[in-house]
Amino acid sequence: MDKIIIQISSGRGPAECCRVVAKVQELVLKEARRAGINITVIDNKPADIKGTLLSATLTAEGNNLESFARQWQGTIRWIATSPYRKMHKRRNWFAxxxxxxxxxxxxxxxxxxxxxTCRASGPGGQHVNKVETAVRGIHQPSGIQVLAMDGRSQIMNKKLCLQRLKAKVLAWQTEQLVAQQQHQWQEHNVLERGNAVRTIKEDLL
Structure with a gap:
């Protein structure tokens, strides 16, 4: 794996499960950075209580991503007394x-x-180039466009244009995937509570 998207969800659980999402995100970030993985928080959907999250979305890039993903993918069981309902007997919360x-x-x-191709205007007061060296690339399925005009030749600009356009389209596709995954989580009423991939016993404060 070169890049993965990680989504943590409370599965519409109570406030305690939303607190687990926030705590699990902290652990994921800490362990990823310790492993030399470049990890970024893309989106956090806050729940009603401060310090709680309905869901969290992150991207991770680096080596050993498959091994890292295996440690986290699935259901997380968190054992703790409720920080919001002091007399509540339940101690198992899930994300x-x-x-x-x-x-x-x-x-x-x-x-x-x-x-x-089009003519590229030079910096400052230079005249417009007589040769059409600038290149505009249009990704036809998405309509995304990129203009490259900083290269010295049309061939160089075409190469730069393709590189930048590909990066821009992949970023756009990533956003689409994240939105799709978030929608699936919003429709996810019940988490699989069978064999937890990880069990954590720690205060939720």
């Missing part, structure tokens, strides 16, 4: 973690790109 490989989900084909 779910879903992980998928971004590269397997992405779709890119160079043939989907249409190129247009």
């Amino acid at each position: 779910g973690i879903s992980i998928f490989d971004v590269q397997q989900q992405m779709q890119w084909n160079d043939r989907d790109v249409r190129f247009e």
Whole structure:
């Protein structure tokens, strides 16, 4: 795996489960950084109580992602007394973690790109170039466009344009995947509470 998306959800559980989501996110961030994995929080959906989250979405890039994902993917069982309901007898709270490989989900084909050439204006008061060296790349399925004009030749600008356009389209596709996954979590009423992939016994404060 080169890049993965990690989603942590309370599965519409009570406030304690939303607190578990926030605590699990802290642990995931800490362990990923300790393992040399570049991890970023993309989105947090806050719950009603401060310090609680309905869901958290992160991206991770680096080596040994498959091993890291295996440690977290599934149901997390958190054993603690409720910090919100002091007399409540329940001590088992759950959060779910879903992980998928971004590269397997992405779709890119160079043939989907249409190129247009145009004249590039130079910096300062220079005259407009007589040769059409600037290149605009259009990703036809999404309509995303990129203009490259900093290269010295049309060939160089075409190469730069393709690189930048691919990065921009993949970023857009990642956003689409995240939105789709978040929608699935919003529809997820009950977490699988069978064999937890990890059990944590720690205060939820």
